[in-house]
Amino acid sequence: MGDPPPPNPEAPSQxxxxxRGSQAQAQRRSxxxxxxxxxxxxxxxxxxxxxxxxxxxxLPEDENLPLYQAEEGxxxxxxxxxxxxxxxxxxxxxxxxxxxxxxxxxxTTDLMQQLQHLQQLQQSQGGFFQQLExxxxxxxxxxxxxxxxxxxxxxxxxxxxxxxxxYLRDDxxxxxxxxxxxxxxxxxxxPEPQPRELAVQNAKAYLLxxxxxxxxxxxxxxxxxLTKILNQRPEDPLSILESLNRTTQWxxxxxxxxxLRNDPEMQPTYEMAEKQKAxxxxxxxxxxxxxEGEQxxxxxxxxxxxxxxxxAAFYFEQAGVGLSSVExxxxxxxLKQLVEQQPIHTCRFWGKILGLQRSYLVAEVEFREGEEExxxxxxxxxxxxxEVVEAHGEEEGEEDEEKAVDVIPKPTWKPPPAIPKEDSRTxxxxxxxxxxxxxxxxxxxxxxxxxxxxxxxxKIKKFFTGHLDAPVxxxxxxxxxxxxxxxxxxxRISAATHISPLGFYQFGEEEGDEEEExxxxxxxxxxxxxxxxxxxLEMVDSLANWVHHMQHILPQGRCTWVNPLQKTEExxxxxxxxxxxxxxxEEVEQEVGPPLLTPLSEDAEIMHLSPWTTRLSCTLCxxxxxxxxRSNLWPGAYTYASGKKFENLYIGWGHKYSPDNFNxxxxxxxxxxxxxxxxxxxxxxxxxxxxxxxxAAQEQALAAAEExxxxxxxxxxxxxxx
Amino acid sequence: MDAESxxxxxxxxxxxxxxxxxxxxxxxxxxxxxxxxxxRYDRVLFWGRILGIVADYYIAQGLSxxxxxPRKTLYSLNCTDWxxxxxxxxxxxxxxxxxxxxxxxxxxHEYEHTEIQKVNEGEKIFEEEVxxxxxEETRLVSIIDQIDQAVAIIPRGALFxxxxxxxxxNRTFEGLSLSEAxxxxxxxxxxxxxxxxxxxxxxxxxLDPSLDFxxxxxxDIPKAGSWSIQMERGNALVVLRSLLWPGLTFYHAPRTKNYxxxxxxxxxxxxxxPFML
Numbered sequence: 001m002g003d004p005p006p007p008n009p010e011a012p013s014q015x016x017x018x019x020r021g022s023q024a025q026a027q028r029r030s031x032x033x034x035x036x037x038x039x040x041x042x043x044x045x046x047x048x049x050x051x052x053x054x055x056x057x058x059l060p061e062d063e064n065l066p067l068y069q070a071e072e073g074x075x076x077x078x079x080x081x082x083x084x085x086x087x088x089x090x091x092x093x094x095x096x097x098x099x100x101x102x103x104x105x106x107x108t109t110d111l112m113q114q115l116q117h118l119q120q121l122q123q124s125q126g127g128f129f130q131q132l133e134x135x136x137x138x139x140x141x142x143x144x145x146x147x148x149x150x151x152x153x154x155x156x157x158x159x160x161x162x163x164x165x166x167y168l169r170d171d172x173x174x175x176x177x178x179x180x181x182x183x184x185x186x187x188x189x190x191p192e193p194q195p196r197e198l199a200v201q202n203a204k205a206y207l208l209x210x211x212x213x214x215x216x217x218x219x220x221x222x223x224x225x226l227t228k229i230l231n232q233r234p235e236d237p238l239s240i241l242e243s244l245n246r247t248t249q250w251x252x253x254x255x256x257x258x259x260l261r262n263d264p265e266m267q268p269t270y271e272m273a274e275k276q277k278a279x280x281x282x283x284x285x286x287x288x289x290x291x292e293g294e295q296x297x298x299x300x301x302x303x304x305x306x307x308x309x310x311x312a313a314f315y316f317e318q319a320g321v322g323l324s325s326v327e328x329x330x331x332x333x334x335l336k337q338l339v340e341q342q343p344i345h346t347c348r349f350w351g352k353i354l355g356l357q358r359s360y361l362v363a364e365v366e367f368r369e370g371e372e373e374x375x376x377x378x379x380x381x382x383x384x385x386x387e388v389v390e391a392h393g394e395e396e397g398e399e400d401e402e403k404a405v406d407v408i409p410k411p412t413w414k415p416p417p418a419i420p421k422e423d424s425r426t427x428x429x430x431x432x433x434x435x436x437x438x439x440x441x442x443x444x445x446x447x448x449x450x451x452x453x454x455x456x457x458x459k460i461k462k463f464f465t466g467h468l469d470a471p472v473x474x475x476x477x478x479x480x481x482x483x484x485x486x487x488x489x490x491x492r493i494s495a496a497t498h499i500s501p502l503g504f505y506q507f508g509e510e511e512g513d514e515e516e517e518x519x520x521x522x523x524x525x526x527x528x529x530x531x532x533x534x535x536x537l538e539m540v541d542s543l544a545n546w547v548h549h550m551q552h553i554l555p556q557g558r559c560t561w562v563n564p565l566q567k568t569e570e571x572x573x574x575x576x577x578x579x580x581x582x583x584x585x586e587e588v589e590q591e592v593g594p595p596l597l598t599p600l601s602e603d604a605e606i607m608h609l610s611p612w613t614t615r616l617s618c619t620l621c622x623x624x625x626x627x628x629x630r631s632n633l634w635p636g637a638y639t640y641a642s643g644k645k646f647e648n649l650y651i652g653w654g655h656k657y658s659p660d661n662f663n664x665x666x667x668x669x670x671x672x673x674x675x676x677x678x679x680x681x682x683x684x685x686x687x688x689x690x691x692x693x694x695x696a697a698q699e700q701a702l703a704a705a706e707e708x709x710x711x712x713x714x715x716x717x718x719x720x721x722x
Numbered sequence: 723m724d725a726e727s728x729x730x731x732x733x734x735x736x737x738x739x740x741x742x743x744x745x746x747x748x749x750x751x752x753x754x755x756x757x758x759x760x761x762r763y764d765r766v767l768f769w770g771r772i773l774g775i776v777a778d779y780y781i782a783q784g785l786s787x788x789x790x791x792p793r794k795t796l797y798s799l800n801c802t803d804w805x806x807x808x809x810x811x812x813x814x815x816x817x818x819x820x821x822x823x824x825x826x827x828x829x830x831h832e833y834e835h836t837e838i839q840k841v842n843e844g845e846k847i848f849e850e851e852v853x854x855x856x857x858e859e860t861r862l863v864s865i866i867d868q869i870d871q872a873v874a875i876i877p878r879g880a881l882f883x884x885x886x887x888x889x890x891x892n893r894t895f896e897g898l899s900l901s902e903a904x905x906x907x908x909x910x911x912x913x914x915x916x917x918x919x920x921x922x923x924x925x926x927x928x929l930d931p932s933l934d935f936x937x938x939x940x941x942d943i944p945k946a947g948s949w950s951i952q953m954e955r956g957n958a959l960v961v962l963r964s965l966l967w968p969g970l971t972f973y974h975a976p977r978t979k980n981y982x983x984x985x986x987x988x989x990x991x992x993x994x995x996p997f998m999l
Contacts, residue, residue, distance in 0.1 A: 234893070239890070240892075240893050240894060242882070242884075242932065243882060243892055243893065243894040244894060246894075247894050247896075266900065266957075268956075268957050269900070269956055269957035269958055271956075272955075272956025272957055273956055275956075276956060317741070317743065317744065318743050318744070319743060320740070320741055320742050320743040320746065321739065321740065321741070322736075322739065322741065323736050323737065323739060324733050324736040324741070326733075327736065327737070327955075352739060354738065354739075354950075354963065355950070355952075356950040356965075357950070357951075357952060358952060359737075359952065359954075438954075438956065440956070461994055461997060461998050462997075462998050462999075463950075463965065463998045463999060466952075607823060609775060609823070609824060610775070613775055613776075617743055618743060618745045619800070620745055621745070630773075632775070632824065635987075635988060636739065651738070651739025651740075652739065653968060655998075657988075659822065659823055661993050661994060662993075662994035662997050662998075664997055
């Protein structure tokens with residue numbers, strides 16, 4: 001800061017010599033002889049230093065005295081230029097004067113000569129000055145003046161001080177003073193800084209301005225940015241400069257949160273993690289390690305109803321289907337939790353149905369014998385309570401109507417008889433289904449499916465939202481909420497896509513003929529203990545090696561056909577009055593579906609395409625591959641078979657594939673209101689003229705009739721008279 | 723999904739149930755690397771899989787430095803040998819609009835459908851029934867292009883536009899926050915903007931021109947209906963599934979750089995969407 005201008009050896013010396021002359025004049029005027037004597041010691045010291053100095057240096061002849069003085073000036077100028085002060089000024093001047101004024105005792109002849117010459121200089125200031133500026137200094141004279149003009153802004157006293165400096169500043173005792181003088185000179189210097197320095201200060205002040213909208217200044221921001229870049233040392237920082245800029249600004253306003261405070265955004269994540277952690281704890285105790293004793297180990301290695309999900313997941317992974325292995329393990333734990341909570345006999349992971357907001361994980365379950373009925377009754381009451389209430393409502397309504405004075409004509413329309421739902425453990429209700437949204441969340445049981453729901457589910461196509469109690473808004477209106485719709489779709493998918501290798505299941509002991517059950521076929525099967533797996537290649541080649549093992553759902557909505565017109569006991573009570581009307585209804589034909597265990601090759605085609613696609617899981621190693629069957633009718637249904645093992649899985653949206661677009665059912669045709677006949681048809685009221693005309697006509701007719709009667713009477717009278 | 727992070731991406735996208743078998747994954751890792759070298763792509767994406775009756779198509783896409791430039795599409799039947807597909811033109815789109823049904827799985831299979839074309843002969847105009855044959859390869863090209871235009875998405879901030887025009891991958895993208903991840907407006911279509919010009923000045927004032935240069939998902943038709951946003955794995959993963967093209971899954975782990983999309987499906991548009999919502 002404020003570097004002193006590069007010392008030009010010659011210039012200050014020349015200037016100092018010239019100024020010396022002028023200063024001598026000035027000091028001469030201010031010289032007080034009394035003061036001179038007041039500082040004898042200092043003077044002596046000064047003279048001594050001068051002597052030393054002068055002795056050390058060359059002693060040129062008188063002619064060269066100015067040069068000699070110039071050299072002194074040089075020394076002083078170079079070293080002590082920055083130093084200037086009012087205090088040393090006086091000191092220096094006094095010393096100078098003292099030197100020149102007071103004779104020194106130990107002066108050598110040379111010095112005497114010098115001093116005398118100096119006195120001469122003082123006395124003949126003007127002349128000497130002129131001499132100084134005489135030919136000896138003619139050449140650099142211009143320079144002197146020029147350079148002197150450069151320093152016009154400088155304090156002339158300051159410059160003069162420098163020229164006096166050499167006599168003093170060489171003194172070691174006074175060496176510290178230059179530094180003092182240095183500090184003080186700094187202070188003296190600030191008021192008039194160099195122009196470049198000023199520009200830099202202005203620029204920095206501008207950068208330090210804080211922005212209008214925030215407390216961040218550009219300077220600080222650039223510091224942050226550069227620090228970040230230097231710390232991270234990214235590759236090719238120029239190309240990501242803008243992004244880094246934005247990130248740095250963002251970070252300024254979003255400081256990292258205190259470690260003591262919880263991040264509110266992550267709260268649900270942590271809660272879910274806690275729930276899933278609970279899954280990993282074994283049994284009732286906490287997460288115990290394996291070394292808790294052999295007894296516990298033995299107790300726990302009991303057959304559970306939970307299937308080997310990891311094995312199935314592995315095989316499905318070979319086929320390129322299924323959830324990741326981590327997710328599969330979580331599902332396994334969730335199923336284990338379900339088995340512990342409910343009295344379950346067999347359990348299977350059915351699959352995953354995707355929804356709009358949440359998805360469903362579905363477990364197919366069979367309860368132990370007898371356990372199920374208690375729960376089922378509650379559910380049945382809820383389901384059928386609605387129906388029963390309606391039936392009673394009709395009865396009461398009818399009674400009330402009869403009591404009323406005006407008899408409202410009874411509607412002749414009867415709702416078609418509700419087809420009774422199948423009993424549990426039979427047909428479409430063979431298994432129970434539990435759903436949950438995510439492993440760790442509680443399992444919810446789905447109610448049994450009714451035929452009406454299946455029939456309606458076939459007519460609509462809706463996405464699942466993920467909430468079981470969401471209403472299903474559709475036309476025709478679906479009888480139930482999303483839980484029922486979900487259950488209906490699960491039933492349809494199961495019936496259509498659960499397949500197994502030929503021979504895995506066989507019918508039980510043949511009890512009776514097929515005719516007994518009205519052609520509906522057998523509905524029970526059991527595992528074949530003698531089943532030896534079919535080679536994988538054969539499974540892939542022919543669809544006849546696979547069979548359905550779930551009953552087909554008839555158009556009625558059930559697996560076994562029920563004649564809706566057959567009267568159950570309840571209906572007979574209500575329907576006594578209406579029996580006559582029933583006779584006119586046509587008989588319903590019995591619906592027949594393909595029997596159980598029919599091979600896939602019998603399935604109907606979709607638009608010339610086979611409804612199933614078979615693949616080998618890996619073409620590069622056919623020896624160890626797995627046979628995979630994919631349904632084209634229900635996209636998302638997969639089955640694998642390898643040796644003696646097989647498994648079905650569904651992961652998808654839960655909708656059937658249809659090559660045509662979905663056409664919603666048209667609304668029903670408008671019903672006939674009433675037959676229109678002349679007695680109901682509106683006619684215009686007769687106008688007055690018409691009425692009068694009619695009256696006149698009637699009177700005429702009457703009059704004519706009377707005349708005829710009178711005529712007859714007259715005739716009769718005449719006859720009588722005659 | 724990026725071919726470089728294939729395994730992790732497949733793991734994250736597995737919630738939809740469709741993935742790849744281990745042998746396919748292994749062959750993809752090596753073959754995509756070779757594709758990148760041979761064709762000098764900047765980035766190779768594994769686009770997905772189209773399920774056919776006889777065989778499946780595995781599709782990959784190569785990107786150049788400018789992320790929004792037209793992408794090159796390659797297909798393979800066995801994940802090892804890749805063939806370049808021609809770019810989609812309007813003619814091909816028009817031709818394949820008439821074809822319906824599943825993909826066969828054989829690239830040389832030809833779909834036939836009869837069209838009634840008006841033929842001018844002199845002064846007479848009469849209609850002829852012309853049998854138009856469309857190759858499955860052409861259909862593949864147009865379906866892939868349609869899916870890309872409609873449902874290929876990217877989170878906001880993953881790409882940024884330089885003042886010179888090309889858009890680059892944003893290396894300082896740290897992921898969306900949880901609250902942002904649940905909104906449709908944080909995701910953009912991975913294609914040139916179409917609706918952006920129609921926005922009012924007021925809306926444009928809030929946009930950042932270097933980040934918001936693509937259409938967001940908010941304005942997809944039907945509004946609030948063609949995407950399903952879910953959090954999986956207990957809020958650690960956000961999954962978007964398209965309802966218009968069922969089978970497209972987009973996943974993103976919030977606050978991390980992992981994101982990507984994959985299409986595994988039959989390649990048919992779900993035209994029943996309005997009825998299903």
